[in-house]
Amino acid sequence: MAKDLVKTLADLKEQEVMEIVKSRLSAGDDPLKILEDARKGMEIVGKRFASSEYFIPDLVYSGEILRAVTELVKPKLSKTTESKKLGKVVFGTVAGDIHDIGKDIVVFMLDVNGFEVYDLGVDVPVQKFVEKIKETGAPIVGLSGFLTLAFDSMKQTIEAMKAAGVRDKVKVMIGGGQISEEVRKYTGADAYGKDAMAGVALAKQWAGVK
Amino acid sequence: MEKKWQEMTSDEKQEAMFQRWMSPKDLQGNDIKFQSPQAEKAYKERITIIKDAIQMKKLPNRVPVFLLPSFFPCYHAGITPRDAMYDYDKLNMAFKKFLLDFEPDTNLTSIGPGPGRAFEILDYKLYSWPGHGVSPNASYQCNEGEYMKADEYDALIDDPSNFFSNTYLPRVFGALDGFKMLPALTGILEIFGVAVNFVPFGLPPVQATYKALFEAGAEALKWIGAVGAFNNEATSLGFPAAFGGFTKAPFDTIGDTLRGTRGIMLDMYRQPDKLLKAMDRLTPIMIKMGVSAAQMNGHPLIFIPLHKGADGFLSDEQFKKFYWPTFRKVMIGLINEGVVPFPAAEGRWTTRLDILKDIPKGKTLWMIDQSDMAKVKKTLGGVACLAGNVPSDLLKLGTPEQVKDYVKKLIDTAGKGGGYIVCNGAFFDEVKAENLQAMVAAAKQYGAYKK
Ligand code: B12
Numbered sequence: 001m002a003k004d005l006v007k008t009l010a011d012l013k014e015q016e017v018m019e020i021v022k023s024r025l026s027a028g029d030d031p032l033k034i035l036e037d038a039r040k041g042m043e044i045v046g047k048r049f050a051s052s053e054y055f056i057p058d059l060v061y062s063g064e065i066l067r068a069v070t071e072l073v074k075p076k077l078s079k080t081t082e083s084k085k086l087g088k089v090v091f092g093t094v095a096g097d098i099h100d101i102g103k104d105i106v107v108f109m110l111d112v113n114g115f116e117v118y119d120l121g122v123d124v125p126v127q128k129f130v131e132k133i134k135e136t137g138a139p140i141v142g143l144s145g146f147l148t149l150a151f152d153s154m155k156q157t158i159e160a161m162k163a164a165g166v167r168d169k170v171k172v173m174i175g176g177g178q179i180s181e182e183v184r185k186y187t188g189a190d191a192y193g194k195d196a197m198a199g200v201a202l203a204k205q206w207a208g209v210k
Numbered sequence: 211m212e213k214k215w216q217e218m219t220s221d222e223k224q225e226a227m228f229q230r231w232m233s234p235k236d237l238q239g240n241d242i243k244f245q246s247p248q249a250e251k252a253y254k255e256r257i258t259i260i261k262d263a264i265q266m267k268k269l270p271n272r273v274p275v276f277l278l279p280s281f282f283p284c285y286h287a288g289i290t291p292r293d294a295m296y297d298y299d300k301l302n303m304a305f306k307k308f309l310l311d312f313e314p315d316t317n318l319t320s321i322g323p324g325p326g327r328a329f330e331i332l333d334y335k336l337y338s339w340p341g342h343g344v345s346p347n348a349s350y351q352c353n354e355g356e357y358m359k360a361d362e363y364d365a366l367i368d369d370p371s372n373f374f375s376n377t378y379l380p381r382v383f384g385a386l387d388g389f390k391m392l393p394a395l396t397g398i399l400e401i402f403g404v405a406v407n408f409v410p411f412g413l414p415p416v417q418a419t420y421k422a423l424f425e426a427g428a429e430a431l432k433w434i435g436a437v438g439a440f441n442n443e444a445t446s447l448g449f450p451a452a453f454g455g456f457t458k459a460p461f462d463t464i465g466d467t468l469r470g471t472r473g474i475m476l477d478m479y480r481q482p483d484k485l486l487k488a489m490d491r492l493t494p495i496m497i498k499m500g501v502s503a504a505q506m507n508g509h510p511l512i513f514i515p516l517h518k519g520a521d522g523f524l525s526d527e528q529f530k531k532f533y534w535p536t537f538r539k540v541m542i543g544l545i546n547e548g549v550v551p552f553p554a555a556e557g558r559w560t561t562r563l564d565i566l567k568d569i570p571k572g573k574t575l576w577m578i579d580q581s582d583m584a585k586v587k588k589t590l591g592g593v594a595c596l597a598g599n600v601p602s603d604l605l606k607l608g609t610p611e612q613v614k615d616y617v618k619k620l621i622d623t624a625g626k627g628g629g630y631i632v633c634n635g636a637f638f639d640e641v642k643a644e645n646l647q648a649m650v651a652a653a654k655q656y657g658a659y660k661k
Binding site for chain 1: 280338344345348349351352353354471472475476478479480522523524525528557580601602603604605606607608636638639640641
């Protein structure tokens with residue numbers, strides 16, 4: 001049974017997933033185990049996205065199924081356990097830009113790969129990045145942006161980190177439609193990722209996981 | 211005797227549309243007078259090379275060059291995007307300076323920024339604009355959301371106009387709330403009971419909505435007067451307008467501003483048949499939107515920004531099932547009426563090329579962003595004119611030398627045998643002016659075809 005949920009979720013069979021979860025809950029199964037299976041299913045979804053078997057609609061749908069599962073299971077949870085995370089990442093689309101599809105995908109992939117992501121949303125003011133870095137002590141920052149104006153916002157965000165004395169404590173990656181190695185140099189970021197998988201690889205490298 | 215429009219072939223209709231573009235008229239239908247014989251000659255030569263590039267029947271004299279930025283003309287002229295949306299004199303000053311400083315082969319026109327005050331009167335919620343949700347110095351931004359709910363497909367399919375007026379528009383424009391109470395106008399038939407349908411127009415919320423519409427309309431009229439005046443001036447100076455209007459691929463119509471990205475992607479799983487049916491329903495509407503704009507403006511090029519069919523967005527399967535069929539129908543519908551579809555393949559479309567090339571030859575113009583240009587030329591380029599691929603990061607961060615080299619390479623690969631227009635790939639905001647100068651210069655320098 002346990003195996004089924006993992007596979008069914010990975011295959012995006014929404015109704016079957018809900019049936020399995022309901023029957024396991026009424027059979028008195030440990031809600032934490034159910035969530036753990038769901039997480040494993042999402043991990044497979046992430047892998048399939050990385051290998052171009054899945055695309056954005058499939059990610060969006062899997063996220064929706066997971067949300068519904070979590071809603072069913074949550075009321076039965078007596079205690080919440082903090083699953084071990086690989087590391088903290090502060091992420092957002094920079095000031096003046098509200099393209100969020102690319103950002104959401106990188107956040108999704110970091111999350112299913114075990115990172116704790118603080119998603120600040122879109123059009124994020126420079127100062128908000130700095131504050132969140134200070135508050136969480138996250139060693140990794142991801143900046144997403146699509147407009148040419150975003151190149152400057154990225155640069156300013158990184159300069160503000162310097163001014164606030166946190167630049168040495170973090171590694172910064174940037175990405176988004178028109179971002180390139182040239183833009184990386186211009187903004188002073190540590191790395192640029194051409195897609196979500198590159199973002200995950202960078203985060204893993206910086207967090208010291210292989 | 212001239213053939214009637216309905217009797218013409220699509221080739222003849224296209225030819226007639228190009229002829230209309232060659233003999234420009236103002237909004238009242240009077241001929242626009244050129245400022246000099248040279249201006250008239252330049253105007254006609256520009257259209258001729260664009261036409262030759264698009265039709266792919268003979269080699270143009272040289273490769274045309276377009277510049278199609280987003281808010282660049284404002285930054286270049288030292289005004290903010292906010293100024294451009296609120297002060298139409300400044301708007302025209304900036305767009306004129308842009309045209310004359312760089313002299314591309316088409317006029318971008320000053321229609322892009324739009325009338326800020328009209329949006330304010332209407333309480334437009336779909337976008338944040340400079341000084342109204344985003345900084346006065348930033349470009350406007352779309353606030354994506356589910357403005358059409360998942361269970362509203364039947365309403366849309368049943369009567370798109372009524373769905374727009376009574377449901378969608380009141381959500382997107384706060385001031386159009388009174389539209390929710392509008393009767394179905396098709397109920398107004400004969401004297402018995404007909405007056406019932408006029409009752410809503412007496413209700414205060416509906417009257418408030420009409421008042422806002424009158425005010426917004428007056429502002430829009432003022433704005434189009436200014437935009438039109440600049441357009442005529444640019445024409446009289448020898449620069450044809452870049453577009454005759456725009457339309458959209460039905461998947462993007464629903465995915466951008468009705469259901470939103472998340473919404474449409476869930477629908478692909480949960481209610482694929484309704485989504486397909488709704489796109490079919492919108493197809494003739496999207497065709498009509500493009501054809502009537504082209505007719506009204508006497509201009510064959512109809513712009514189609516393409517969003518959610520790009521590489522990565524959909525699998526090939528999903529693309530073939532959900533994106534391509536109705537998008538192709540829209541293009542064919544336009545072509546049948548002599549219109550030249552001008553799709554912009556935003557982002558990368560390298561994996562779609564073999565599908566896209568299934569269109570009639572010499573009838574379309576494609577703006578290419580980051581797709582692999584050599585591959586595009588080999589596939590789509592066999593049947594369609596290409597424009598674009600000069601990257602934003604190069605224009606913003608590169609040197610004029612690098613830009614020239616890039617343009618030269620593009621002309622060598624994409625320009626071979628005609629069918630290419632030098633153009634930016636993406637709608638940039640702030641870039642270096644000297645790089646744009648280099649881009650236009652390179653196009654004119656390397657773009658002459660040896661005959
Ligand atoms: C969808 C879209 C929109 C939607 C936005 C919806 C939304 N919620 O975000 C709508 C239709 C509203 C829109 C509007 C506009 N857009 Co737009 N849009 C796009 C489009 C088609 C796709 C962007 C996208 O979401 N891609 C999907 C993601 C998944 O792919 P991706 O971008 O490559 O992201 C991947 C990687 O880049 C990477 N990544 C992303 N972020 C990060 C961060 C890190 C740290 C790392 C490591 C990796 C990483 O991982 C992602 C997943 O693999 C692009 C063109 C294109 N295809 O790129 C234009 C584009 C970005 N838009 C553009 C413009 C100009 C606009 C407008 C200003 C146009 C206008 N004048 O009206 C408006 C206003 C801006 C706004 N946001 O409202 C331009 C930007 C031009 C430039 N930079 O020179 C583009 C490039 C179009 C073009 N060719 O000109 N847009």
